Amino acid sequence: MITNALSSLWAEPRATDAPERVSRDWVLVGVLMVTALLEGVFWDDVVWRPVATIVAVGLAPVLLWRRTHPLACVVVAFGTATTLGLASLLGGAQSAGLNTMIYILVFVYALVRWGSGRETVIGLAVVAVAAVFGSVTDYAGPTELFGGFAVLAAAAAGGAAFRYRAESWRRALDQSRSQERVGLARELHDIVAHHVSAIAVQAQAGQAMAAQRPEAALEALVVIEGEASRTLAEMRAMVRVLRDGAPAQYAPQPGVADLVSLARRAPVPVVDVSLPPDLDDLPPQVDAAVYRLAQEALTNALRHARNASRVEIRVVEGEGRLRLHVTDDGQIDPGRPVNHGFGLLGMTERVQLLGGTLRAGPAAERGWAVDAELPTGAGR
Incomplete structure (x- = not known):
């Protein structure tokens, strides 16, 4: 030793x-x-x-x-x-x-x-x-002898103490940066997965309608181009942040109020968003987490739900809790095992870190349901 x-x-x-x-x-x-x-x-x-x-x-x-x-x-x-x-x-x-x-x-x-x-x-x-x-x-005697060596030892001990303190602080900062980078990587996964799923849906819709309505296929291509451009821009910005020594330029985090941007009437499946009227006092971490949870749940529904015609995103607030419900009416194969991928694991980690609960699985009647409940810190 x-x-x-x-x-x-x-x-x-x-x-x-x-x-x-x-x-x-x-x-x-x-x-x-x-x-x-x-x-x-x-x-x-x-x-x-x-x-x-x-x-x-x-x-x-x-x-x-x-x-x-x-x-x-x-x-x-x-x-x-x-x-x-x-x-x-x-x-x-x-x-x-x-x-x-x-x-x-x-x-x-x-x-x-x-x-x-x-x-x-x-x-x-x-x-x-x-x-x-x-x-x-x-x-000059034992007192001066031991006193002199004690002073030298104190000077060395002081240097060691301050060095240990600085190293501990540096390690704490490195650990914090590492955790932040993991969070940013998860954000990158959520962003890219959402946009790629939208691209895939638009491509399928354009392919299905190309024979009857060629202009619909062109419209789908325009939407695909826009989604791809946004995906590349957001991915490049996130990768710049993940690189060591690169300056980070942070944009405002999307929140619950931004969920309305996920709503759409076409193509199928239709996405309906229902929000409570007053969400100004939500804690920032809860506000951002609910948006990412809904985005990831919608991505999973667009990617995996078979023959789904409708996806519903509903946010309910009350008694100091915020509840998120995301459901679709797609078909569930009973014999197919549930795949708990990185997206679902990330959702679970987000909710647990904020002291909430998450349930994701087949709905009672049809389709898939994601139910998350997060504390808001106040009963209103």
Whole structure:
């Protein structure tokens, strides 16, 4: 298990959302340089004042590259600090450095927050070596020793925590986008299936009437051309949305009031639509779902109902529920098994997600019936 964890950490890529440089970085560097300079000039008991001041001021600009080159920045910062400590030890002086150089903890945070797994392991090893060396050469008691290591661990833990939080947020967004893409794919299926079914019905009607009324066949061809053009346009728009990185241009979602556009008197089967008078206060998700459910049910009726002369779409509202009834008078073959395809599964998922119920099957007398009931959130 430990080996797998280390292998996974070693193979961890860099964080993908690392900004190269922002305005606050320049402000931070400027403040640190001024602070280090003032401390080096005015603070008492500074060992190797010129050298310590130059090192503290000179290391501050390295912070500008801490996100894009975290390992290199850690090596430079802690290597310089270790070199300065070694030089002071060989020179017989106390540990040289300014209090302002506490900012090197930012490099530890940035290493864990933005670096790859390999960079994190190597960089933390460099930090550990530098910390052990500093503790040996400038030992001031167990309290300071454990306190120093605790501060280093806190900086690394802070970077890990913020990285985990960012990764969790990114995964949540990716999951949300994936679910949205599944929904869009279902929308694409519903749209294309509806239009293709209408095309097939028009083609059959034109073929049947071509001998008696040639002009009716031409009218059917015109309708087929229009349906095909709309299908291609809607399919291309949906595919553009499904592509990664493509800008999405959203049109208003059709709702219950748009069901009247599905009504028709010819060709057979006739489609009748009956709606309640007031539907202004429906929740948007219910409004859109009812339209898609009716569209899919009508598509199935046009495609599968045999010898159907009439399809009825009826919406009833009351007691905080919205009920959709779609029936046809086609013939049902008792020996033919019911095919629960993608369309019916999509309808079931829509209804269940909204806390409703769906029944689809042969009607009591003749034909097929789809009954959906959705909560509207208010009893009116």
